[in-house]
Amino acid sequence: MTDLSTRGGGAATGTGDRSRPRAALPALCATQVVSWGIVYYAFPVLNPQITHATGWPAGATTAAFSLGLVVSAIAGIRVGRILDHRGPRAVMTVGSVLGVVSLLIVAAAPNLLVFFAGWALAGIAMAATFYQPAFAALTRWHAPDHIRALTIVTLAGGLASTVFAPLTAALADHLSWRHTYLVLAGILATVTIPAHALALRAPWPDAPTSPAHTAADAAGVGRSRPFLLLAAAFTLSSFAMYAVVIALVPLLMERGYTTSQAAWALGIGGAGQTLGRTLYATLARYTTATARTTILIALGALTTAAFAAVPGPYALLIAVSIVAGMVRGNLTLLQATAITDRWGTTHYGRLSGLLAAPAHTAAALAPFAGAALAVPLGGYGPLFLLLAAVSVAAALIAPWTSTDAVRRRPGRRPRSH
Numbered sequence: 001m002t003d004l005s006t007r008g009g010g011a012a013t014g015t016g017d018r019s020r021p022r023a024a025l026p027a028l029c030a031t032q033v034v035s036w037g038i039v040y041y042a043f044p045v046l047n048p049q050i051t052h053a054t055g056w057p058a059g060a061t062t063a064a065f066s067l068g069l070v071v072s073a074i075a076g077i078r079v080g081r082i083l084d085h086r087g088p089r090a091v092m093t094v095g096s097v098l099g100v101v102s103l104l105i106v107a108a109a110p111n112l113l114v115f116f117a118g119w120a121l122a123g124i125a126m127a128a129t130f131y132q133p134a135f136a137a138l139t140r141w142h143a144p145d146h147i148r149a150l151t152i153v154t155l156a157g158g159l160a161s162t163v164f165a166p167l168t169a170a171l172a173d174h175l176s177w178r179h180t181y182l183v184l185a186g187i188l189a190t191v192t193i194p195a196h197a198l199a200l201r202a203p204w205p206d207a208p209t210s211p212a213h214t215a216a217d218a219a220g221v222g223r224s225r226p227f228l229l230l231a232a233a234f235t236l237s238s239f240a241m242y243a244v245v246i247a248l249v250p251l252l253m254e255r256g257y258t259t260s261q262a263a264w265a266l267g268i269g270g271a272g273q274t275l276g277r278t279l280y281a282t283l284a285r286y287t288t289a290t291a292r293t294t295i296l297i298a299l300g301a302l303t304t305a306a307f308a309a310v311p312g313p314y315a316l317l318i319a320v321s322i323v324a325g326m327v328r329g330n331l332t333l334l335q336a337t338a339i340t341d342r343w344g345t346t347h348y349g350r351l352s353g354l355l356a357a358p359a360h361t362a363a364a365l366a367p368f369a370g371a372a373l374a375v376p377l378g379g380y381g382p383l384f385l386l387l388a389a390v391s392v393a394a395a396l397i398a399p400w401t402s403t404d405a406v407r408r409r410p411g412r413r414p415r416s417h
Helices: 024-040 042-054 058-086 089-108 112-129 131-142 146-157 160-174 177-199 215-222 225-254 259-277 280-286 289-309 314-343 348-377 380-401
Strands: none
Touching: 024 042, 024 089, 024 112, 024 131, 024 146, 024 160, 024 177, 042 058, 042 160, 042 177, 042 225, 042 259, 058 089, 058 112, 058 131, 058 225, 058 348, 089 112, 089 131, 089 177, 112 131, 131 146, 131 314, 131 348, 146 259, 146 280, 146 314, 160 177, 160 259, 215 348, 225 259, 225 289, 225 314, 225 348, 225 380, 259 314, 280 289, 280 314, 289 314, 289 380, 314 348, 348 380
């Protein structure tokens, strides 16, 4: 890893274990499950009911959801800078409040304009409460043992769809989509606002520095060839991955499965994410950052193609969903550790925000693009084949994201990732 941060022990944070709030990790585990489950995973389950009840086109409602994700990508850059300097407590608490308000607006929306406004506000909430701020908090508080903390929080977060996709479907069986969102907003407020306000109160450690490190280094890294290619690979991979997540329910319904069966197939992928993340530390121990980037993105292409090729039986689709979830779970950790693996922890919030912005934008456009492309392609099966090809393109870029060329200077031995 490039020596942009101080190595070893508590010196990585400058304050050691004393700066770690004990309640932060369990609180972030709980809030990631609830935030992702309600603000993100409820929508693909409820969208068929939304379009049926309102008469709004599916393309329009999906575009509103995509708008929220685009706003999240853009806001994430600013959020990363704030996190580097001030820490996560105020950011994540305010984000939780905005998340609740946004869902209330969505639930009460009398027309598409208000529906779009609600999702735009939800985008700011996503930027302030989803993985990026949680990863920034744990990377600073837990360095140099941050991979363990990141793994734990993503193990919990992987259960978001497992818990909330079926729960949302169950609520929607007895309530309208509007009342379902009201119930979910209440759960979001009850869990996440007090957890972020009370559990993230520890002092924010100073950023690790080294004599050779200056503020300009972050800008230089952001313009470097490995960084730009890594951003390109993650952008293509994220587009395919999130299009698959949102399109899985309509794919299965197109093949004759019920909404409940489709929701369970989506939800069980979350269990796969949790299982897959338990394997990431072992993968990281035996592979370089570049190698595992290539391997995981290629496996994402393979599982996407499997969805296109396997119409049933239902048990086999569940198995594919679990494997796809395992890959998706590892990709989340891959992106969470990509900066520290290559450039250290000093400007983690800023660099991760820059790296995530195009990937999150692609993820934002993916639901709308997927729904729009499914019609001219002749259905969701051909769409999944196209998404597999996009992942293959990302896997072909991944080998060129190595920083070895940057590190190999005269008189210095190359370091491993």
